[in-house]
Amino acid sequence: MPRGANSPRMTRIILALAATTLVLNAQEAAKLKAKLDQLPKPWVKKLHRLSADEYEATIRHWEKKHPKLLTVEVPGRTREGEPLYLLKITDPDFPDNDKQIALISALHGGPERSGTTTAMHCIEWMLSDDAEAKETRRKQIVLFMPIMNPYAYFKTDRFGNSVGIDPYTGADTRNWNLEDLTYKQADEVPEIKAFIKVVDEYKPEVHHDLHGTGLQEYTVDLLGTRQRYAGQTMIEISGSAYSNYALRPWDWRVTDAMNAAGEAEGYPYDRFEADMQRSFWSPDLRGRTQIFWRGRPRFYTSQYAFAKYHTMTSCLEVGWEKSGLARTKGLLRIGNGIWPTRNQPGYPVDRLGGFIGHFITAYGKTASQRRTSREELWKLQEQIDQAILYPQTEGRIMYVAAVGKTAASVFHDRPHEFAIRLKKVPGVDVEVINTFMNAGPEVKLAIFRPHDRNADGAVIENGIGFHLRIPYQNPKIADVRVNGHELKNDLLDGWTTWNANAYTHMKINIPPAKAKKQNMYIITCAYRPDVKREYGWVPPKEVLNKLGQ
Known part of the structure; x- marks a missing residue:
């Protein structure tokens, strides 16, 4: 120990420095607090928590208000007897046989509440007098399944249904018979059974699944009133899921169209592996797993429609419902038009x-x-x-x-x-x-x-x-x-x-x-050909001359 390290003078110096540091830290903390106090605090407001009674009453209200445009069906019920609603919106004055069919669901609604609330916004828009909504009703049948897991949405805020199986993932690929595309646990998961029934009946051109924010990551002791707060958001993504890169539209221009629609309304987006600058992983690359994109190719419930009927799949993560609505409009817009690589109207699924x-x-x-x-x-x-x-x-x-x-x-x-x-x-x-x-x-x-x-x-x-x-x-x-x-x-x-x-x-x-x-x-x-194109390459004349050619 250096001489004089414990002297009274050194002790006074150390104490003075410590006191100065405390004062400076307190000043910095006060400066930061002053800045933070000037910023808005949206989280002090709690969001309305939709109840089962309100959900059903809203559906019946829409059904009564728009009897010509809206048909309500119940393709299944949960193990507890709760209805799994399907809302069908189209204009009956135009023949159904020449309409595209789009299925919009919230397989994680369930605990991911902004997926469901986005679906409700989409339904309101589809029933409105907006010109594009009217065009979509003329050209498409749009099906909505806003709450696919009522047990989780209204009771638990966990991913699983009452037996703990998540309708979105189906729990495990082993629960599927991929040879004949049947779900082995259908009686345990009537939510998946109802989804399959709808897909089998309508064979949609596109299936668009809505995900987002909720209380799913809160431990039970933190759930409190089980209300989300205003300002709870996330980095939004279009087309696919972080966990499953096989779940995405096969044409990246479809994803681009959704992103562009959101961006036009002022909402940014993340592009998965592109923004992370990662290549895809494969089993041959296990030794270097950490350097590849963390998503994996998996089989989730929503891919049933692709596997069975060549339905194009899509997925959104929603931080703001208006963004989810804008990006969903971007997708539906494709079904109203003629895709560049097709000569007939509709989604590119041919x-x-x-x-x-x-x-x-x-x-x-x-x-x-x-x-x-x-x-x-x-x-x-x-x-x-x-x-x-x-x-x-x-x-x-x-x-x-x-x-x-x-x-x-x-x-x-x-x-x-x-x-x-x-x-x-x-x-x-x-x-x-x-x-x-x-x-x-x-x-x-x-x-x-x-x-x-x-x-x-x-x-x-x-x-x-x-x-x-x-x-x-x-x-x-x-x-x-x-x-x-x-x-x-x-x-x-x-x-x-x-x-x-x-x-x-x-x-x-x-x-x-x-x-x-x-x-x-x-x-x-x-x-x-209408133009003449050149083929091949010849070394510079100087090189040929030098070689005597």
Whole structure:
């Protein structure tokens, strides 16, 4: 110890410094308090806590006030007998058969209260005289399930129902039979059973699930009056969930549209792994888990609609109900219009298969016809083999789909052998197909085969479509054929084109009467590009001269 460290003089110095520090700290604390006192304190106000009686009375009030626009159904009840309401909003003066169907739920409402309150705001807007709400009612059937877990919402503020199972996650993938898409614990979780019933009945084009703030992270001793406070918010996200990056719209432009709608109203957003600057994790990367995005690909209840019917899924985390409403409007707006990569109104949910840039699509003039076709073709995923003439070549496209193992047995990667095998397929003009293949430089058929090689015998009852993408904006179409037979330019029985994203999109539609008779579809398209593009690269002239070339 240094000499004099315990001297009276040193002690006085230390005490003086300590006192000065205390005074300075007190001054800083007072300065901070003065600043904080000038700021608003929204949290002193408690938010209204919706009761079960108020919820039901509100639904009945809307039902009485808007009998033409609103239909109320009860597709299920909880284990305690509480109704699980479904509100259906549409304009009956316009035919339902050409309307899109959007399902908006709050699978975590439940404890995440701002998801439910956002749904209530959306219902009020959908029933209003707002011009866009009227347009949406004319063009869509919008279904709402605002409270999917009444036991949690009204009694516990926990995630689980009365047996502790969360309707949003279904508790575990092991509770699902993914082979036939049935939920094994349906009697224990009638909330999921009701959701499945609604999805099976309506087969919606889009399912939009609302999440947000609540008391779910409060321990029981902190719940108090179980009222949220004003100002309780969160960083908002659109389209997906932090825990499950498989739950999101497949087209990021859908998420962008929701974010843009929120931003136009002054609300910011977070973009998951993009804003965190992380790549996705996979099981092969367990040794470096910490550097990847923390979300994982999982199967939650809302993905049932995608797995069963190719419904597009979406999810919102809501900090402000008006933001949730704005972003939901952004999504519904898509269903009212024509998506750039489609030539018919509605959500982009028509592609049921594809291989290297070309697609199998739903068939139909009306939304209900396309919905029926979408369901049928989605179920045939494991029975359709696909192929393209390869390498892909400017001016030429050949895309092939074979339904069932008998038709697929004709496939061979050598074009000459493929042509020989085609002779046993009825309805195919082999000479024309051979002429097309021989006219180009391609060397093989690139083939995609599904996993199920035992399936056979499927008959396509509701028509089928094919979507080719020509990488030029104004090509001259020289010839389009199916199985060697020339097609006419026709929306429902032939081909049609439109431009988007620097492509010329070509839709080929084969009506039910013809599709029923075929299990092999060989699409050929010959076109003249509208611009000349250069290929390859040559070293600088100085380098070639130096090398004597």
